Amino acid sequence: MANADDSNRRQHGKMTSETRYQALFLGAGPQMQCGVGQFTRLLQEAIEKLDPGSCTALTLTRREGSVAEIWRAVGSARSVVCNFPIVAWKRVMVRPLLRSSNFRLQTGAHALQLHWSASKGKVDSVLYYNWHTNSTERIAASAVVVACGPLGSAKLLHNSTSNEFPHGLGNSAGLLGRFLHDHPREWWSFRMDKPLTLLAPAAYLTRLPYNFSPPLLATSWTLGTASVRDKVRSRFGLKGTVVGVQIIGTMIPSEMCSAKPSSAQKDEFGLPALDVCIRYSDAEVGAVIRSRQHLLNLMDEAGYGATRGETVPTLFPGTVAHYGGTARMHAKREYGVTDALNRVYDAPNVLVCDASCFTTAAEKNPTLTVMAIAARAATHLAHDLKHA
Numbered sequence: 001m002a003n004a005d006d007s008n009r010r011q012h013g014k015m016t017s018e019t020r021y022q023a024l025f026l027g028a029g030p031q032m033q034c035g036v037g038q039f040t041r042l043l044q045e046a047i048e049k050l051d052p053g054s055c056t057a058l059t060l061t062r063r064e065g066s067v068a069e070i071w072r073a074v075g076s077a078r079s080v081v082c083n084f085p086i087v088a089w090k091r092v093m094v095r096p097l098l099r100s101s102n103f104r105l106q107t108g109a110h111a112l113q114l115h116w117s118a119s120k121g122k123v124d125s126v127l128y129y130n131w132h133t134n135s136t137e138r139i140a141a142s143a144v145v146v147a148c149g150p151l152g153s154a155k156l157l158h159n160s161t162s163n164e165f166p167h168g169l170g171n172s173a174g175l176l177g178r179f180l181h182d183h184p185r186e187w188w189s190f191r192m193d194k195p196l197t198l199l200a201p202a203a204y205l206t207r208l209p210y211n212f213s214p215p216l217l218a219t220s221w222t223l224g225t226a227s228v229r230d231k232v233r234s235r236f237g238l239k240g241t242v243v244g245v246q247i248i249g250t251m252i253p254s255e256m257c258s259a260k261p262s263s264a265q266k267d268e269f270g271l272p273a274l275d276v277c278i279r280y281s282d283a284e285v286g287a288v289i290r291s292r293q294h295l296l297n298l299m300d301e302a303g304y305g306a307t308r309g310e311t312v313p314t315l316f317p318g319t320v321a322h323y324g325g326t327a328r329m330h331a332k333r334e335y336g337v338t339d340a341l342n343r344v345y346d347a348p349n350v351l352v353c354d355a356s357c358f359t360t361a362a363e364k365n366p367t368l369t370v371m372a373i374a375a376r377a378a379t380h381l382a383h384d385l386k387h388a
């Protein structure tokens with residue numbers, strides 16, 4: 001337990017109906033340096049600033065976070081925020097690699113620039129800041145896989161300037177950083193006029209058919225429980241009248257939304273900081289708002305009168321952090337930063353393997369698609385390197 005001291009824990013050692021905290025953050029701890037981990041920590045810090053003492057955290061690793069601790073912690077909070085499922089994926093993949101003599105994990109390394117070698121006609125090394133030695137170092141590379149997330153990858157490529165690529169690597173067609181998109185997303189709950197078995201796990205309603213939807217606009221509905229109490233009750237097959245809803249909508253990618261180097265601000269390494277410009281259009285917000293009533297109508301048709309409760313106002317970019325599009329994939333070089341196998345057109349031994357390569361975002365969570373595309377690209381890269 002990171003934020004609650006021992007006496008607090010003893011005092012609140014059993015599950016009570018009174019909640020002490022507004023939010024409990026379940027995560028893999030500060031050692032887990034992933035985007036979700038950072039986002040969750042920043043979220044906790046922000047809530048703590050607004051309402052000191054309102055949050056607590058429990059770290060779950062192999063050694064920390066017993067079932068009893070989780071049970072007690074869940075009972076002490078009104079909302080639970082978890083970030084560990086995705087980082088768990090990363091652990092599952094990295095652990096077996098660590099046993100291989102061909103694999104070396106360099107932690108505390110912040111990539112600054114990819115170095116283009118004019119004589120070799122490819123990227124031949126990566127410049128990075130080593131937080132362990134506090135120095136800038138270089139590592140040679142036959143190929144480079146960039147997976148810093150759509151904002152971080154755009155920044156790294158923008159900062160990788162050379163005589164041949166003065167506006168950044170991958171930016172020959174002026175597309176790097178453009179077409180940034182995110183998911184409009186909102187949370188609300190509805191109350192039914194009669195009880196229904198509480199959902200465990202959540203249920204998912206996919207988008208409307210294409211012929212009923214405006215081009216590129218869609219929403220999905222994830223239905224689940226709306227409180228920790230109902231979450232616990234759902235495990236016992238009990239009934240309830242309140243359903244929590246998460247709607248994820250799409251954005252129509254636009255050149256006007258971008259992640260570009262700032263002309264005025266520098267980052268901590270003296271490189272241009274990133275200027276992020278993104279907004280949801282009225283059409284995109286409208287699609288999410290219309291989808292509220294659509295779900296209530298479906299419930300009505302099923303014989304369950306439903307009234308929508310309060311909606312958490314989140315219809316602005318950045319609340320879901322499902323960015324994509326900044327190194328779009330296209331079959332033609334003039335329309336894309338990367339080719340169909342995630343290779344940067346300017347430097348085919350550099351692959352961008354995150355949601356940067358998405359041209360559009362479906363109304364779905366992005367990570368499994370990112371992983372599938374990355375796995376496919378890696379298979380081809382291994383083949384290319386073997387036959388180079």
Ligand SMILES: Cc1cc2nc3c(=O)[nH]c(=O)nc-3n(C[C@H](O)[C@H](O)[C@H](O)COP(=O)(O)OP(=O)(O)OC[C@H]3O[C@@H](n4cnc5c(N)ncnc54)[C@H](O)[C@@H]3O)c2cc1C
Nearest residue numbers: 033034035036039109110111148149152321354365366367
């Ligand atoms: C709160 C939250 C909940 C989410 N829930 C879901 C969900 O339920 N399902 C889902 O599919 N998606 C979810 N997402 C989105 C999901 O987190 C991303 O799709 C996923 O993390 C993308 O993985 P990634 O490895 O491409 O990028 P990231 O996880 O963002 O990892 C990028 C890594 O690169 C590092 N990095 C950046 N720049 C540099 C640099 N210059 N040098 C070295 N390292 C660098 C970052 O520190 C980070 O560790 C969620 C996101 C958030 C914020």
